[in-house]
Amino acid sequence: APLKERESVFTGIEAMRDDLCELMCDLAENxxxxxxxxxxxxxxxxxxxxxxxxxxxxxxxPFETQRQLVIESCRKSIQGLSSLTTQLTDVMAERLELPNASDTYLHE
Incomplete structure (x- = not known):
């Protein structure tokens, strides 16, 4: 896929993660x-x-219970989406035999 399409996928994942994070914070702080x-x-x-x-x-x-369930769902989804972007990046780096950015920075 062209670079723009690949970047669009990551942007979409990051946007969803950010939206969930915002909702979680807004709900947690009432x-x-x-x-x-x-x-x-x-x-x-x-x-x-x-x-x-x-x-x-x-x-x-009741809404309070729904609120707590959504906060927990957001928390788990944010972790999953963050993990997904890392896994996708790591798989591509392995396939292309490029150094993983986190490995490069951790060992300098």
Whole structure:
């Protein structure tokens, strides 16, 4: 794939990670009303990713419980997305036999 398309993938992953991080912080610090939280793109992505039975349970819970579940989901998703970008970069570096940037900086 052309360089622009590859960069676009990483940009998309990073944007999603940043959006989830922002939602998590806003929820943790009670900066969003229930209405605004549920309007956020990240909240809707999390709901959309739930299995039907989990979604049914989720929407029956009070907002405070939903808020805590979304904070935890954001935390795990952020870790996963950060790990994904590292893994993708590492796999490409191995295949191209290029030094991994983190290895280069750690050993200097």
């Amino acid at each position: 900066r969003l009303s229930e209405y605004d939280a549920k309007l956020s793109r990240s909240w809707r992505i999390i709901e959309g990713a739930m299995a039907s039975e989990h979604y049914e349970y989720f929407v029956e819970q």
